[in-house]
Amino acid sequence: MEWTRLMPLLRLERREDQSSVRKQADGAGLVAVSRTHSTQPSRTAEDRLAALGLRSLADLLAPASLVVADDHLLLDGQYTRVLAIGELPPLVGAGWLNGVFAEKLAADVSLHIRPLDGSAAASALKLKSWRLGGAVGDDAANGRPVDNNLSTALEQIERLRRGLARRETALFSVGLYLQLHASSRAELDQLTQRVAGLLGAQAGSVLVPRLQQEQGFRACLPEARDALQVLHTLDTGTLSTIYPFVPASPRMAGGILFGIDERVHDLVELDVFDHRVCQNANVGIFAPSGGGKTFFTKVLARRYLLTTDNTDVIVIDRKHEYRDLCDAMHGQFLRVAASSPHRYNRS
Ligand SMILES: Nc1ncnc2c1ncn2[C@@H]1O[C@H](COP(=O)(O)OP(=O)(O)OP(=O)(O)O)[C@@H](O)[C@H]1O
Numbered sequence: 001m002e003w004t005r006l007m008p009l010l011r012l013e014r015r016e017d018q019s020s021v022r023k024q025a026d027g028a029g030l031v032a033v034s035r036t037h038s039t040q041p042s043r044t045a046e047d048r049l050a051a052l053g054l055r056s057l058a059d060l061l062a063p064a065s066l067v068v069a070d071d072h073l074l075l076d077g078q079y080t081r082v083l084a085i086g087e088l089p090p091l092v093g094a095g096w097l098n099g100v101f102a103e104k105l106a107a108d109v110s111l112h113i114r115p116l117d118g119s120a121a122a123s124a125l126k127l128k129s130w131r132l133g134g135a136v137g138d139d140a141a142n143g144r145p146v147d148n149n150l151s152t153a154l155e156q157i158e159r160l161r162r163g164l165a166r167r168e169t170a171l172f173s174v175g176l177y178l179q180l181h182a183s184s185r186a187e188l189d190q191l192t193q194r195v196a197g198l199l200g201a202q203a204g205s206v207l208v209p210r211l212q213q214e215q216g217f218r219a220c221l222p223e224a225r226d227a228l229q230v231l232h233t234l235d236t237g238t239l240s241t242i243y244p245f246v247p248a249s250p251r252m253a254g255g256i257l258f259g260i261d262e263r264v265h266d267l268v269e270l271d272v273f274d275h276r277v278c279q280n281a282n283v284g285i286f287a288p289s290g291g292g293k294t295f296f297t298k299v300l301a302r303r304y305l306l307t308t309d310n311t312d313v314i315v316i317d318r319k320h321e322y323r324d325l326c327d328a329m330h331g332q333f334l335r336v337a338a339s340s341p342h343r344y345n346r347s
């Protein structure tokens with residue numbers, strides 16, 4: 001038996017003095033975590049020994065050993081590293097973080113969200129808007145070409161100010177951390193590079209907090225306390241894109257490729273004839289004129305014909321758009337007209 005695993009680092013104790021609990025900051029519970037060697041003078045040595053013999057929840061949860069290195073932690077022999085998202089990707093779709101999850105990496109995500117006072121931000125934005133507006137106006141007055149970066153920044157700030165004034169959006173201070181787990185240092189470095197690559201591909205970046213891994217570890221505990229404080233100020237719309245739990249793309253075994261879910265960069269494969277999943281096989285395709293509806297229908301027809309043996313494709317083709325496909329797939333093209341040589345039910 002590995003005795004070290006049973007050695008408690010922390011104890012969860014019920015506070016005996018209820019009045020001292022009430023004096024604490026609001027939100028403090030009836031239990032407090034304290035170190036095992038903190039003893040009360042009234043207790044005898046025997047009481048202390050007896051108390052040590054009792055196992056509490058903290059004994060079960062606390063790791064047997066914790067080694068703090070400059071860029072990682074060794075927790076019960078498992079290598080752990082906390083990464084902070086340094087730069088968020090400038091352009092993202094909903095659920096962009098899901099790309100990290102889609103890889104099924106050994107990583108936990110912690111997201112700290114604090115609402116900010118909109119009025120304080122509004123005055124800072126007003127100042128910024130004046131400065132940028134002044135620079136843009138100065139360029140125009142002196143006949144200099146328009147700096148697109150300046151005018152885009154001004155537009156974004158104005159949009160944000162409008163949203164804040166109309167209460168359509170709010171500002172939040174957001175900390176986003178990833179806690180990686182690996183069984184060796186080399187594996188941990190590899191995983192770090194993988195995550196950095198995934199974020200880098202979307203023009204974001206991750207930071208490895210040096211000499212702050214313990215704070216990072218605490219920020220990833222379910223305590224709602226952000227000890228690391230690598231923060232970003234985001235509005236409601238941008239914050240909503242970080243939410244990683246967008247529904248997974250439908251992917252059925254033996255399905256036909258319908259396309260790619262751009263939110264999570266995952267394939268959408270459906271077998272619309274599978275009655276266990278789709279109640280019926282009717283499909284509606286909607287797009288503006290010239291948007292590719294016919295093209296997509298042809299692709300689906302071809303994929304069904306090529307990948308299954310028992311699919312019949314019958315097209316009522318007023319504009320003769322499917323003729324080439326019909327010829328390529330060795331189908332029959334029947335003209336329905338009085339002058340047509342083709343006849344049904346000839347008898
Ligand atoms: N995914 C695609 N890749 C390449 N070309 C495409 C694609 N989708 C559509 N096109 C091309 O775009 C043009 C218009 O497509 P299509 O005729 O399918 O549109 P539509 O939505 O059916 O138009 P309409 O509303 O007029 O029926 C066609 O020339 C088609 O070849």
Ligand SMILES: [Mg+2]
Nearest residue numbers: 292293294295
């Ligand atoms: Mg069409």
